[in-house]
Amino acid sequence: xxxxxxxxxxxxxxxxxxxxxxxxxxxxxxxxxxxxxxxxxxxxxxxxxxxxxxxxxxxxxxxxxxxxxxxxxxxxxxxxxxxxxxxxxxxxxxxxxxxxxxxxxxxxxxxxxxxxxxxxxxxxxxxxxxxxxxxxxxxxxxxxxxxxxxxxxxxxxxxxxxxxxxxxxxxxxxxxxxxxxxxxxxxxxxxxxxxxxxxxxxxxxxxxxxxxxxxxxxxxxxxxxxxxxxxxxxxxxxxxxxxxxxxxxxxxxxxxxxxxxxxxx
Amino acid sequence: xxxxxxxxxxxxxxxxxxxxxxxxxxxxxxxxxxxxxxxxxxxxxxxxxxxxxxxxxxxxxxxxxxxxxxxxxxxxxxxxxxxxxxxxxxxxxxxxxxxxxxxxxxxxxxxxxxxxxxxxxxxxxxxxxxxxxxxxxxxxxxxxxxxxxxxxxxxxxxxxxxxxxxxxxxxxxxxxxxxxxxxxxxxxxxxxxxxxxxxxxxxxxxxxxxxxxxxxxxxxxxxxxxxxxxxxxxxxxxxxxxxxxxxxxxxxxxxxxxxxxxx
Numbered sequence: 001x002x003x004x005x006x007x008x009x010x011x012x013x014x015x016x017x018x019x020x021x022x023x024x025x026x027x028x029x030x031x032x033x034x035x036x037x038x039x040x041x042x043x044x045x046x047x048x049x050x051x052x053x054x055x056x057x058x059x060x061x062x063x064x065x066x067x068x069x070x071x072x073x074x075x076x077x078x079x080x081x082x083x084x085x086x087x088x089x090x091x092x093x094x095x096x097x098x099x100x101x102x103x104x105x106x107x108x109x110x111x112x113x114x115x116x117x118x119x120x121x122x123x124x125x126x127x128x129x130x131x132x133x134x135x136x137x138x139x140x141x142x143x144x145x146x147x148x149x150x151x152x153x154x155x156x157x158x159x160x161x162x163x164x165x166x167x168x169x170x171x172x173x174x175x176x177x178x179x180x181x182x183x184x185x186x187x188x189x190x191x192x193x194x195x196x197x198x199x200x201x202x203x204x205x206x207x208x209x210x211x212x213x214x215x216x217x218x219x220x221x222x223x224x225x226x227x228x229x230x231x232x233x234x235x236x237x238x239x240x241x242x243x244x245x246x247x248x249x250x251x252x253x254x255x256x257x258x259x260x261x262x263x264x265x
Numbered sequence: 266x267x268x269x270x271x272x273x274x275x276x277x278x279x280x281x282x283x284x285x286x287x288x289x290x291x292x293x294x295x296x297x298x299x300x301x302x303x304x305x306x307x308x309x310x311x312x313x314x315x316x317x318x319x320x321x322x323x324x325x326x327x328x329x330x331x332x333x334x335x336x337x338x339x340x341x342x343x344x345x346x347x348x349x350x351x352x353x354x355x356x357x358x359x360x361x362x363x364x365x366x367x368x369x370x371x372x373x374x375x376x377x378x379x380x381x382x383x384x385x386x387x388x389x390x391x392x393x394x395x396x397x398x399x400x401x402x403x404x405x406x407x408x409x410x411x412x413x414x415x416x417x418x419x420x421x422x423x424x425x426x427x428x429x430x431x432x433x434x435x436x437x438x439x440x441x442x443x444x445x446x447x448x449x450x451x452x453x454x455x456x457x458x459x460x461x462x463x464x465x466x467x468x469x470x471x472x473x474x475x476x477x478x479x480x481x482x483x484x485x486x487x488x489x490x491x492x493x494x495x496x497x498x499x500x501x502x503x504x505x506x507x508x509x510x511x512x513x514x515x516x517x518x519x520x521x522x523x524x525x526x527x528x
Contacts, residue, residue, distance in 0.1 A: 061414075061415055062414075063411070063414065079417065082414075082415060082416060082417035083417035084417075085416065085417075087415075088415070089411075089412075089415040091411055091412075095409075095411065096408070096409060097284070097286075097408065100284060100407075100408050100465075101284075101459065101462060101463045101464055101465050101467075101468050102404075102408060102463075102464070102465055103463070103464065106464075106465070107408075110405050110408075110409070110412060111416070113401065113402070113405060113413075113416060113418070114416035114417050114418070118398070119398070119401075120401035120402065146463040162412070166416065
C-alpha cells in the first residue's frame with residue numbers, strides 16, 4: 001500500500017515485502033501484500049481468521065513460496081537471513097509434541113543450533129545466551145523441568161526464550177497472546193517494549209485490538225491483501241476496522257474472543 | 266558380537282522412530298525391502314543396495330499415492346508395503362536360487378556367512394556414524410521441524426536422511442531377526458527407554474543398552490535351548506518393555522508416588 005517511510009530510510013528496512021502474492025493450488029490466500037518495517041519498531045498484523053495472517057508469516061519465513069513479489073529481511077533473501085540468524089520465528093505451536101523428552105533448557109538451546117557448528121556442541125557463549133533468555137522470560141528456576149510439565153503460559157515463554165536466544169534482530173510472533181495467563185501476558189508485553197528499545201523489529205499477529213493500541217507503533221490491517229498500513233494512531237479508525245472485519249466493527253475494548261465471534265456469525 | 270552391534274544400531278534409531286511417530290513407517294520400510302533383497306541376491310549385488318533402493322522407493326511411492334489420491338496415509342502405507350512384500354515372496358519362489366525364504370523372513374544370526382558379517386559391520390558403523398553426527402539436528406527435526414527450518418536447517422535433507430538410515434537399519438536388522446520381526450528392533454527399545462527418562466540423551470543410551478543386551482541374551486537363549494533366534498531376541502525385548510511399563514519410576518503402572526509428589 002502506501003509505504004510511510006521516505007526513500008532515504010529504505011536502507012534501514014528490517015522487513016521488506018513488495019507485492020507478495022500467495023496461492024494454494026489456484027486459491028488466492030494473499031495478494032499484493034506490501035510492508036516495510038524499520039529497526040526498533042513493533043507492528044501489529046490484524047485481521048480475521050482466514051484473512052491471511054498466517055500465510056503472510058509463512059511467506060516471510062519461506063515456508064510457502066510466493067507466486068509473485070519480493071521479500072527481504074535485513075536486505076537479505078529469506079533463506080540467507082535464516083542462515084545468518086537475523087530472523088526468529090515463534091509459531092503458534094499446535095504441532096509440538098509436549099511429551100518429547102527434552103527439558104526447558106534443551107528447547108531454548110535449540111535456538112542456538114543455527115549459530116553452532118555441524119556437531120552442535122554448545123560453547124560458553126551459547127550457554128550464556130540460553131541462560132540470559134531464560135532469565136528474561138522468568139523461567140530460570142524451571143530450566144531442568146521437562147517441557148511437557150509446564151503450563152500453557154510457561155510453554156509460550158519457553159518458545160519465546162528460544163527466539164530470544166537466537167539473538168535475531170527481526171522477530172516474527174504468530175499470535176503470542178493466545179491462551180496465555182495474565183502474568184505471562186504482562187511479562188511478554190514488557191519484553192516487547194524492551195526489544196523495541198534495543199532496536200529489534202517485531203511483527204506480531206493478533207486479533208486483540210487492545211494490544212495493538214497499547215504497544216504497536218504500526219499496524220497492518222489485512223483481509224487477503226493489505227487494507228491499511230501505517231502508524232497506529234492514523235490507521236486505527238473505525239472506518240478501517242470496518243473494512244477489515246467485514247463491515248461489523250468489533251468492540252475495541254473487548255477481548256480476542258469477541259472478534260472471533262463476529263467471524264462466526 | 267554382531268548381534269549386539271545390530272541391536273545397538275537399531276536401538277539408537279528406534280528413539281527417533283518412536284518420537285517421530287514413524288512406527289508404521291518402520292514396519293512398511295522393513296517389509297518393503299524384501300523384493301530388493303531377493304533381486305540383489307539373484308543379481309549377485311550386495312543385500313543392502315537392493316534393500317536401500319526398495320526401501321526408499323516404497324516411501325517415495327507412499328508419498329506419491331497419498332498426494333495424488335484421497336486415500337488416508339495409514340491405508341496407503343498398508344497398501345504399499347504389503348504389495349512390495351507380496352512381490353518379494355513371489356520373486357523368491359520364482360527365481361531359482363539358494364535363497365531360503367525362511368531365512369529372510371525369520372533371520373538366522375547363527376548361520377550368516379563371513380561376507381554378510383562384513384557387510385553388516387560396515388553398514389552398522391556407517392549408520393552409527395551418521396546418527397551421531399546428526400543426532401541433534403534429527404532430534405530437533407523430530408521435535409519441531411518448523412523451527413529447524415526457520416533457523417536455516419535443510420529439513421528435506423534430514424527427512425530423507427532418516428528414511429535412508431531406516432532402510433539401512435532394516436537391512437542389518439533383518440539378518441538377525443528376519444523381515445517380519447525387524448520392526449520390533451526399530452520400535453521396542455525406543456519405547457522402553459521413553460518410559461524411563463525425560464532426557465533425550467539418556468533415552469538413546471538406555472535404548473542402545475537394552476537393545477544390545479536383548480540381542481546377546483536372545484542369541485544365547487536360542488543357542489542353548491534351540492529355539493528360533495529372532496523370536497527369542499524380540500521376546501526378551503518385549504519382556505524388558507513390560508518391566509519398564511509396569512515398574513518405570515515415573516511413567517510405569519506402579520509408579521513411585523513419592524517421586525512424583527516431590528516434583
